Amino acid sequence: MPMLDVKNIHKSFETTEVLKGISFSMEKEETKVIIGTSGTGKSTLLRCLNQLDPPDEGEVWLDGEELTNPSIDINRIRQKIGFVFQDFNLFNHLTALRNVSIGLEKVKQLNKEKARERAMDELKRVGLEKQINQYPAQLSGGQKQRVGIARALAMDPDIILFDEPTSALDPELIGDVLDVMKSLYGKVAMLIVTHEMGFARNVADEIIFMEGGVIVEKGPPKQMFQSPTKQRTKEFLGRIATLYGAE
Amino acid sequence: MATSMFFEFLLDSLPKLLDGLQVTFLLTIVAILAGFLIGVTLALGRIYGNKIISGICIGFIEVIRGTPLLVQLFIIYFGLASIGLVFSPIQAALFGLSLNSSAYQAEYLRGSIQAIPSGQMVAARTLGMTKIQSIGTIVLPQALRISIPAWSNELIYLFKYTSIAYLIQVRELTAEGQIIASRNFRYVEIYLIIALIYLIFTFIISEIVDRAEKRFHVPGLGVPKRASWLRNT
């Protein structure tokens, strides 16, 4: 049984159907990258997984529990699904340290001291031991995003969902964030929406290409980049190579 | 001479005026605090409540903001007495000022809550916080901080407008002045003294609140200075 099982997800906003039957699964500690054009429903899919936007149809299973079952305690489940946002969404009134420890205190019910220690460890892990007492407004974009990753990691999630984690960053800051993500490879499952093709090629176990609300093609990076079977995949990869520079 | 006579008069009136000032302080402090508690409840009810709760909160806020404070005090003091609900002047004033202030505080806070980016709530829910936890630990602490300037205006407003309570026989600062003046007809002097007392304490209150604002300041949490939606003071 896979750790995460997504079965035939449909989602509409008013009259437009954004997701038209998405299915895939992930094993423990696997890393998958989702690519696709803008407006194709990648963010919507991530939000359907942790039930921020519950799907209209289909099922999401994590560790043998059905998240789409309305009677499940979704707050308990969300602890197991980290989320890293494009625009960081750090808590503006809290220091980096408190950003990471607050979930441990309020959700995991750790005492202040334990939560603090754990938060310190996570911030060290992402290379921010010097910034623990800084507020979000005093951090660079790359630092903010690393706090965001530490905040997700601290909850001991089974999987972390990344929604374009480097898209809001200046080019010279992207590397730091990608390095942190690389260092998590094999330690926690990651489902990453990104346009960083170099990263996708080097790190992903599988690449999922989405277009028009469906998965057009998926496969290991080598196959996807060298011999995609679908014409649309070829076109998209060709376009992205000219946009972001081929490697 | 004129000045020494003035100071003699000042010294004679001062004990009574200070009694009145105490009542003014009592009205201000109770109204700002009770108004705060009710105001937070109203703002949260208006934003997060279901249709019925939200509707009740909106109705209350709009009725209070759409009617003069003096009329509200008259209704509580005279109107309710006529149906058997008798309040002493001070009770009626405490009650009326608290309700009045709560509606304004609710609206300031609502503005602040709505200024918090929606991603803050989303991030909190993503960690597994309940909606109530997210509001209490993430949204409100930020909203209250950016409400401080509006809140400080409200405090100063209240401090001055407690004087309206004199019209329902509360012996606060203005009422005490009125009583003294009606005995010796020295209206100009007594009202100048009273104006000065209000001015001094208004200044002190602003200073205290400014310090509180600095004390709770967090880098990057925008503190809009004197926004245009504040009620005129």
Ligand SMILES: Nc1ncnc2c1ncn2[C@@H]1O[C@H](COP(=O)(O)OP(=O)(O)OP(=O)(O)O)[C@@H](O)[C@H]1O
């Ligand atoms: N809350 C919403 N209400 C209405 N429409 C929405 C909502 N969220 C998303 N959509 C629509 O759904 C479609 C898919 O949006 P989504 O954000 O999932 O795309 P995306 O693949 O993440 O795109 P991008 O690469 O630009 O982030 C878009 O057309 C968008 O306008």
Ligand SMILES: [Mg+2]
């Ligand atoms: Mg998106």
